[in-house]
Amino acid sequence: MRCERMTTAAYRFKIVMLGDGAVGKTALTTRFTQDSFEADYKRTIGADFAIKRVNLPDRNVIVSLAVWDLAGQPRFEVVRQSFYRGARGGLLVYDVTRRRTFLNVERWKEEAFKALGTEIPLVIVANKVDLVDDRVVTTKEGKKYAKSKGHVYVESSALTGENVEESYSTLCTTMLDATKKSK
Numbered sequence: 001m002r003c004e005r006m007t008t009a010a011y012r013f014k015i016v017m018l019g020d021g022a023v024g025k026t027a028l029t030t031r032f033t034q035d036s037f038e039a040d041y042k043r044t045i046g047a048d049f050a051i052k053r054v055n056l057p058d059r060n061v062i063v064s065l066a067v068w069d070l071a072g073q074p075r076f077e078v079v080r081q082s083f084y085r086g087a088r089g090g091l092l093v094y095d096v097t098r099r100r101t102f103l104n105v106e107r108w109k110e111e112a113f114k115a116l117g118t119e120i121p122l123v124i125v126a127n128k129v130d131l132v133d134d135r136v137v138t139t140k141e142g143k144k145y146a147k148s149k150g151h152v153y154v155e156s157s158a159l160t161g162e163n164v165e166e167s168y169s170t171l172c173t174t175m176l177d178a179t180k181k182s183k
């Protein structure tokens with residue numbers, strides 16, 4: 001344990017949580033960093049920040065992730081601009097029970113790439129899959145969209161914890177590959 005804590009992370013990445021208001025960006029981040037879940041919705045104001053080390057045994061590296069959890073509500077659009085700088089990747093989240101949040105995924109990409117002046121690796125996260133009866137955006141649609149744009153697709157639930165770690169570690173792997181390619 002002690003030894004692991006003393007190991008320094010080989011990579012440090014800043015990532016951003018993207019997607020409409022109430023899709024679960026904060027819930028996923030809280031599940032990932034604190035393993036807890038809050039059922040009450042408290043919209044994020046501006047942005048929240050959390051840090052977590054991610055072990056990638058198959059790559060034999062530890063990554064230190066700085067997670068910037070952005071406010072998704074439209075009124076924060078201007079404020080959000082200042083939080084993008086330096087982001088190396090993002091989780092672009094939508095809510096499978098609200099089609100509008102899926103349709104807005106492209107707008108989030110545009111906002112992020114414009115603010116950054118470049119494209120960054122994104123993982124598309126279809127969240128709230130525990131709400132089976134309320135689901136309106138199917139797996140097939142989500143996968144098809146992600147594939148057509150060259151993004152990895154993950155289905156998650158911040159409530160149950162399903163695929164939450166996987167979403168972040170998949171993004172880490174994608175960022176590592178992008179780093180290696182650009183060298």
Ligand SMILES: Nc1nc2c(ncn2[C@@H]2O[C@H](COP(=O)(O)OP(=O)(O)OP(=O)(O)O)[C@@H](O)[C@H]2O)c(=O)[nH]1
Binds near residue numbers: 026039040127129
């Ligand atoms: N059932 C279910 N509810 C979820 C899940 N993820 C988030 N929620 C709920 O959805 C609501 C919104 O979640 P947040 O994480 O605050 O949403 P957000 O994307 O951070 O919203 P903004 O900060 O406004 O951009 C909260 O009531 C959460 O408890 C999930 O996987 N399943």
Ligand SMILES: [Mg+2]
Binds near residue numbers: 025026044069
């Ligand atoms: Mg939030």
